[in-house]
Amino acid sequence: MHLEIRNLSKFFGQFQALANVDLEVGSDEFVCLLGPSGCGKTTLLRIIAGLEPFDRGTLELGGRDLAGLSAQHRGFGIVFQSYSLFPHMTVAENIGYGLRIRKAARAEIAAKVGQLMELVHLPEYAQRYPHQLSGGQQQRVAIARALATDPALLLLDEPLSALDARVRAELRTEIREVQRRLGIPTIMVTHDQEEALTMADKVVCMNAGTIEQIGTPHEVYSRPRTRFVADFVGISNLLEPARVAALDPGVARSQPAGGAHLLALRPEDILVNPDPAGEGRVDAVTYLGNINRIALNWRGLELVAETHRGLSLGSGALEPGARVSVAVAPQAGVWVLA
């Protein structure tokens, strides 16, 4: 089904947590709400779940108004960061819980539980208790539990944030596969831009209670609309219009009309080469394994560039103070709202 949010606002006392939010989630879409802590993404998820009331706007699923429907009766699946499994129930009992509440037949529950345990690759753990499982396994059980009742919408509240980096990467792929296979519309909250970019069909960038941009991962990375998005999804060099003149004429297209703008330049679009006669001077180099991040001063601009190791630096390490020549990739740079 198709979720539609129109002009939704939410206040906590005087504080406006969400301001005029508009969002659509297609019937088999995976949507990520991305933003820093306090941006309202979790509040939005909780409103969709029915765990939190809202003050203005509409919330509809498949044309049906959800505003008067309590969380208990919405029929959504939810997974929290903290796993939240019932500690006194086995894995199988946890997964079958929603069906037991619905008074489903015993055989039906057993069949569904077996099927879901296959789906999340835990068939041999049916009789274990949550505390006997690893974090990643517990989160798999939580996902299976949320899916057991064939939810109309799957809600994931930072489901991977408590896990190790490696398990997190594994589960990213697994969650996405399961979601594609079952075709359930899914909304995931995350503050991790890499997670959002790798998993989502649609990324919703949020800041201070408003949506800054909605788009595919490629769109929000390569064509950020606002300064916040350019800076939060990846990093950007943000240049004042007056300073753009320092760039080669081919790079800086004319500034769009209406409102103050900045030019956002991705670090990988700034090409750096060691050159004793170069106009740039290296201020600092941060070694990140596969890449080097170089802070440099060029024609009076403070820039950050990224280069793959060995690609442009040769064997000689780039030291602070070294002279470099700097070029900006053709077609690079996007004008964003300041």
Added chain:
Amino acid sequence: MSAVTTSSAAPKARNPGIPAQARLLYATAFIVPMIGLAVFFLYPLGLIVLRSFTQRDGSLGVGNYADVLAMGHIGRVLGNSLVMSGLTTLICVVLGFAIAYALQRTKLPFQWLISVALILPLLAPSLVQALGLIFLFGRNGVINQFTGWNLQIYGLWGLVISNAMYALPQAVMIIQASLRHSDVRQYDAAMVMGASPWRRFVDITLPNARFGLLSAGFVCFTVTITDFGNAAVIGGNYRVLATEIYAQVVGQMNFNMGAVIGIFLLIPTLLAFYIEKVAAQRQSGGGSESAIPVGRNLLAARDIPLGLVSHLTALFLIAVVATVVFASFVSLWPYRMDLTLRNYNITTQGGYAPLWTSLVVSVQTAVIGVVMLFALVVAQRRLSRGAAKVVYLLAIVPVGVPGLVLGLSYVLSFNVANSVLGMLYGTTLLIALCNFYHYHSQGFLTMVTGIRTVPPALEETVTCMGGSALHGLRDAILPVMLPTLVAVFFFLFMRSMVTLSAVIFLITPRLSVGAVSVLRLDQAGFTTQAAAFSVCIMAVVLSALALMKLALWLVSRRPAAHVTA
């Protein structure tokens, strides 16, 4: 009812709200304990204030206060109480800190002996300490008999010693808890910066324990200034407020004067309560969730004196209770020390009937208490922050009300003819309710700590999966809260078995409790029989303690003992 929603500013249509069934559940869970607090705590307390201002001719005024202040001895009695409680508090806090430190930070041998000794005073009514002291140091005590000395144990010092024994375990528990939460990294940081052991003690240990020390002082002061049992048995001519109020009410049937003295008793306690609250607010922060506990070490210069003090105190506690147990088997203390079971053949003062009454009362107290407190904390979780704070304050105020004052207020409220409330008078239920509200605060605080371990996401999961509020209670809250419920149940049971100060006013010729029997037997001169009766009470409480350990062990073996998040 409007208080029982998750948010205050929620206009009509946009609020999915709480389903009617859940609304009803939370409303009941909120309203029933609140009515309980109103009828069985606030109303009686209000009445005692009113009665203290009701003059002999029925008009309102400060006449009773004037009368009480005009009584020549009242200033002395008040002074006596303050001196006695002050001394006791000082001793308990100093000794309590030494013992808590020994138990928490040193490798002193035989720590289990100290721990066992500290349990003893909790097993019996407070007057058992006084009883034991009298067997040892009284006019007919073994010491005076065999040395020919003339030690005077009755009076201030006897009272201070017996009250200190009674309050010490509570002081140790509180201070130990504050020492337990220190973080070893603070000590490591100080050591790296060059601080000596003494500097570390002064700069880290003491400041961290400051709040624990203050709390312990507050508890010791409150329980001793209002304690009735020891004062009645060993106080002798040293009159204190607790015995004075009893004399006014039971001796002279002067309820209004009793009410005035009750108000006097409330003042120092409420003052201490307030000071502690203010200090508690300043203490926030500091300890982190991930604190690494401080280890134990051995330091001769510190541990030899510390061990001497701790073990001598422990031995003294054990000796006094052991004396009572021994005396219960002796035919005529201290003249004929041959062993006999005759003391256990108690026929006066209703025989063993009061012991069974105590048992019934205690079970009622525990059951009512667990249900009401559980309901209250479940409901409180749903309240807005402000409302929750009001409930919290109301729930912990009873700790500031001395048992004697509560008991007197119950007589004023429930010993009335032609009223629904009057029908409760003379029943075990009323005594049980009195005991419950007497220990309401401690039980409530334990419950609050317990429900904090229930992850909110667990309840929300139940809701999102289509579970009702009852499902949430059964599947999310109860399994995690079970150890807390067991602990609160047995806490209320054990306290109810031994408390004396409140119930002393509620017994009738037909209905009495065990702790009162011990007092009556002692006052009637049957001291060895009083000892025998105390031993029976201790046996019951000890069994309850063993049952609790067993129940907690069983509970800890369940999978639910492992809560993630």
